[in-house]
Amino acid sequence: MGARAWALLLVLCGTIFLEGADIAMLAIAIPTIRSDLDLSTATAAWVISSYVLGYAGFTLLGGRAADLLGRRRMFLTWLGVFLVFSGLGGLATEGWMLIVARFVTGVAAAFMTPAAMSIITTSYAEGPERNKALLVFAGTSAGGFSLGLVIGGLLTELGWQWVFFAPVLFAAAILFAAVRLVPASDAPAVKVSATLRSGGFDLPGAAAAAGAMLLLAYAVVRLEHGLDGWPSTLGAALAGLLLGAAFVAVERRAAVPLVRLGIFRTGSVVRAGLGAMLFLGAFMGFQFVLTLYLQELRGWSSWQTAIALVVMGCDVVLAPTLTPRLVNRYGHARVILGGFLLAALAYALFLPVGMDWTYAAMFPTLLIAGTAFALAYGPLMIAATDGVAAREQGLAGGILHTATQFGAAIGVSGVTAVYGLAAGGHGGADGAEHSLAAFRAALTVPVALALVGVAVAVAGVVRGARAGQPAALSEGPDAALPATSEAR
Secondary structure: OOHHHHHHHHHHHHHHHHHHHHHHHHHHHHHHHHHHHOOOHHHHHHHHHHHHHHHHHHHHHHHHHHHHHOHHHHHHHHHHHHHHHHHHHHOOOOHHHHHHHHHHHHHHHHHHHHHHHHHHHHHOOOOHHHHHHHHHHHHHHHHHHHHHHHHHHHHHHHOOOHHHHHHHHHHHHHHHHHHHHOOOOOOOHHHHHHHHHOOOOOHHHHHHHHHHHHHHHHHHHHHHHOOOOHHHHHHHHHHHHHHHHHHHHHHHHOOOOOOOHHHHHOHHHHHHHHHHHHHHHHHHHHHHHHHHHHHHHOOOOHHHHHHHHHHHHHHHHHHHHHHHHHHHHHOHHHHHHHHHHHHHHHHHHOOOOOOOOOHHHHHHHHHHHHHHHHHHHHHHHHHHHOOOOHHHHHHHHHHHHHHHHHHHHHHHHHHHHHHHHHHOOOOOOOHHHHHHHHHHHHHHHHHHHHHHHHHHHHHHHHHHHHOOOOOOOOOOOOOOOOOOOOOO
């Protein structure tokens, strides 16, 4: 790649780094924010959950909007929205202000991130060049989260408002560079206005998709309450499924559907989405349990916890160096399988965690988990976009990122629910032992998710071998169909 290609990649990686760091910094700062603004436990939880709802609810729509309305336009516009509402979060004086700011910031990320990914997949030639760009992009994402924990700990010491103001400065620098470097959109203004006037943009489908995703994300987030308030959780899930069914019906009849349903018959897209959901669910669930174990049970400070987790950011180095070599030699399907196997091993090694474990005892799990992320996440991005027409790259990215957000929500909600059920309100002298047992029970969730992911990855390898492509995930029957195909 030339200097300009690397500069463009640097800008796009800056956005995914920003998105990961933003989540991590808030996770570290939320106890201080809660104390300073005198927030209730429920309000503090919604400050975190509102971002997930905005992101998961609109990512599918955001990915398709990049295809239909222009990738450059969507990227620059929503990066600007992200900048503004991140700054407003730092000015918040009430809990509801933070919740609104985080929700809109999540919506902005839902449009910005798929647009950035589709710019990569349409700006770099399919093959080694695109694979390397996607692997660097994926590694930067996890690196942003890992380093964001440390940065968040430092900024919180200066004042929690800086957790919101620092992304503003970084986003402004990215926006300035992006205006110069991001290639011109393939959806000019004339085409966009004509599409909107003619009804070519599937507004009923967009409304149904956003409503379904929001309700389903809300139901997933509520899982962390276990059986408490289960009618609300069940009601949201059923309403989301009904809206999802309505969305499918609308798309089957739409002249220009928001989502060509035939894309879901592309085997690699479906397996990559399912794999990403399982992998991120396991990874985020484990990291959440680990953070609670270190801070609540062991009494470590947020700063000590952040430093301890830095080793999981080894994927920043491994993703652009080791993973491309492995993908070129073995194919992304087998590398994904290796990542899932390492993830399952890492989480299983932590199951017998004790009250007096040293950091040296935890280190192998942290290192292996970071290596697993380097091996799996980038190749999953490659699998999600392989064989997809250029005009549907935003949609493919939207499907992948929707899956990752749902996976993260499922992982965190799952471990929270299992921990709450296992803890059972025990206290007294043996309260610590009951808490430790509850942590061990919660750790079975990421182990189980990783093992299911192994099965999905094995299916991808087998499917590829049967198709005569042992080194890659095979594409489904619609992989080569153009975006205008009637296959739905």
